[in-house]
Amino acid sequence: MFSKAQIKYIQSLQHKKYRQKFGQFVAEGDKIVQELLQGSYGVKAVYATKAWLEAHGNVTGIEVLEVDEAGLKQISSLSTPNQAVALVDIPTLPPPVLKGNITLALEAIRDPGNMGTIIRIADWFGIRQIICSPDCVDAYNAKTIQATMGSIMRVPVIEMELPALLKTPGQIASYAATLYGHNIVDTKKLSEGIILIGNESRGLSEEIVQLSSHQITIPRIGQAESLNAAVATGIICGRLLI
Amino acid sequence: MFSKAQIKYIQSLQHKKYRQKFGQFVAEGDKIVQELLQGSYGVKAVYATKAWLEAHGNVTGIEVLEVDEAGLKQISSLSTPNQAVALVDIPTLPPPVLKGNITLALEAIRDPGNMGTIIRIADWFGIRQIICSPDCVDAYNAKTIQATMGSIMRVPVIEMELPALLKTPGQIASYAATLYGHNIVDTKKLSEGIILIGNESRGLSEEIVQLSSHQITIPRIGQAESLNAAVATGIICGRLLI
Numbered sequence: 001m002f003s004k005a006q007i008k009y010i011q012s013l014q015h016k017k018y019r020q021k022f023g024q025f026v027a028e029g030d031k032i033v034q035e036l037l038q039g040s041y042g043v044k045a046v047y048a049t050k051a052w053l054e055a056h057g058n059v060t061g062i063e064v065l066e067v068d069e070a071g072l073k074q075i076s077s078l079s080t081p082n083q084a085v086a087l088v089d090i091p092t093l094p095p096p097v098l099k100g101n102i103t104l105a106l107e108a109i110r111d112p113g114n115m116g117t118i119i120r121i122a123d124w125f126g127i128r129q130i131i132c133s134p135d136c137v138d139a140y141n142a143k144t145i146q147a148t149m150g151s152i153m154r155v156p157v158i159e160m161e162l163p164a165l166l167k168t169p170g171q172i173a174s175y176a177a178t179l180y181g182h183n184i185v186d187t188k189k190l191s192e193g194i195i196l197i198g199n200e201s202r203g204l205s206e207e208i209v210q211l212s213s214h215q216i217t218i219p220r221i222g223q224a225e226s227l228n229a230a231v232a233t234g235i236i237c238g239r240l241l242i
Numbered sequence: 243m244f245s246k247a248q249i250k251y252i253q254s255l256q257h258k259k260y261r262q263k264f265g266q267f268v269a270e271g272d273k274i275v276q277e278l279l280q281g282s283y284g285v286k287a288v289y290a291t292k293a294w295l296e297a298h299g300n301v302t303g304i305e306v307l308e309v310d311e312a313g314l315k316q317i318s319s320l321s322t323p324n325q326a327v328a329l330v331d332i333p334t335l336p337p338p339v340l341k342g343n344i345t346l347a348l349e350a351i352r353d354p355g356n357m358g359t360i361i362r363i364a365d366w367f368g369i370r371q372i373i374c375s376p377d378c379v380d381a382y383n384a385k386t387i388q389a390t391m392g393s394i395m396r397v398p399v400i401e402m403e404l405p406a407l408l409k410t411p412g413q414i415a416s417y418a419a420t421l422y423g424h425n426i427v428d429t430k431k432l433s434e435g436i437i438l439i440g441n442e443s444r445g446l447s448e449e450i451v452q453l454s455s456h457q458i459t460i461p462r463i464g465q466a467e468s469l470n471a472a473v474a475t476g477i478i479c480g481r482l483l484i
Binding site: 219221235237 | 355359362363364365366367368369391392393396397426427460461462463464465466467468469470472473474475476477478479480481483484
């Protein structure tokens with residue numbers, strides 16, 4: 001079982017402030033913990049049920065603790081019960097390299113599920129890096145981590161002010177997703193550039209649209225008022241990157 | 243306040259069995275209730291807070307009940323508190339018309355959020371109808387309804403066995419989304435056809451793939467194992483319908 005101090009520490013990592021302070025995050029769920037153990041991230045501890053450890057727990061060099069489901073529930077931030085939880089070091093990420101790469105830049109994405117799904121989309125399409133505005137939901141939120149399905153390990157997510165990104169010297173084209181831009185059907189396949197996606201309700205801010213070199217739009221045939229932010233990201237990647 | 247019988251009745255509508263028995267569903271949330279009141283669906287009752295009714299409650303011909311937030315919580319199936327709830331008749335839908343239309347067919351989509359997001363995508367792309375296999379999550383689930391953002395009123399969702407659909411006489415082409423089909427980049431824009439999307443974890447069953455006339459695939463550049471079912475639907479519509 002957990003000590004009180006362990007529970008307190010792990011629960012503190014539900015908050016971005018403490019994740020940043022301690023440089024660690026918590027990943028919850030059978031599959032993501034398996035993926036983390038096979039990946040390049042620094043996994044510091046695994047807390048799992050006896051059954052899970054018997055099936056997957058051939059783990060050396062890290063702290064491994066057998067915990068029953070009630071114990072896991074004590075440290076979980078998710079509503080669905082989990083068999084395994086990992087304590088992982090937040091990696092030190094290299095600065096973004098815009099030249100020659102596709103970069104996805106997100107402004108004020110607030111829903112952890114959307115954020116995780118977008119990271120997974122970026123991984124599918126081979127996007128080199130994601131830049132998040134500081135008011136995005138944190139990529140190391142437990143719900144986000146779970147929704148990435150392991151893609152968090154393959155796509156660096158870097159926090160940065162978007163105006164500073166767009167004012168970076170050099171001629172990197174940027175493509176702002178708006179409701180009144182150039183039809184994506186007529187936009188050429190990209191080999192370099194920044195794709196800008198905005199908040200779930202408000203879209204991109206006027207400041208960011210003004211700073212972008214291109215505005216692009218998914219044409220609407222029917223009547224839906226808008227598309228989910230992750231779905232829009234997928235559609236745009238599906239037109240501009242393949 | 244609600245009577246005990248009202249609470250019992252409304253709560254029963256959280257289950258598909260009772261929705262089918264009584265022919266009604268419950269929609270929760272400020273925006274969706276507003277949209278329903280302006281749309282063509284038969285709204286039978288609105289239960290809302292005083293503030294909501296003052297702002298939007300210019301409603302005649304239906305039952306309107308002022309309820310405080312605690313009262314709304316008693317009948318809610320969602321975790322986020324709502325200002326308004328509507329009791330709505332499930333519409334009688336016409337049989338699907340495949341000839342000359344785009345149809346989206348879903349097999350075993352289980353997540354209500356995905357289902358609602360897919361209905362919203364269909365509405366954006368002007369898809370005429372959605373066919374769901376009987377093991378899909380119900381379109382009139384409160385979470386699904388909320389995720390459609392009102393699109394449920396514009397896209398008929400019809401439950402039907404998919405093999406029967408695909409064996410319907412006539413030459414309607416069908417396009418099964420798989421991991422080993424024809425590249426969607428090389429697939430022509432469609433003006434008629436059935437797009438088939440499978441379960442979140444397993445994809446389409448072998449039976450359905452065998453019955454389809456075409457298999458299509460979103461090419462993967464990176465390493466993600468799969469895409470979210472709603473995102474995949476969006477990407478395919480973004481290549482084949484615009």
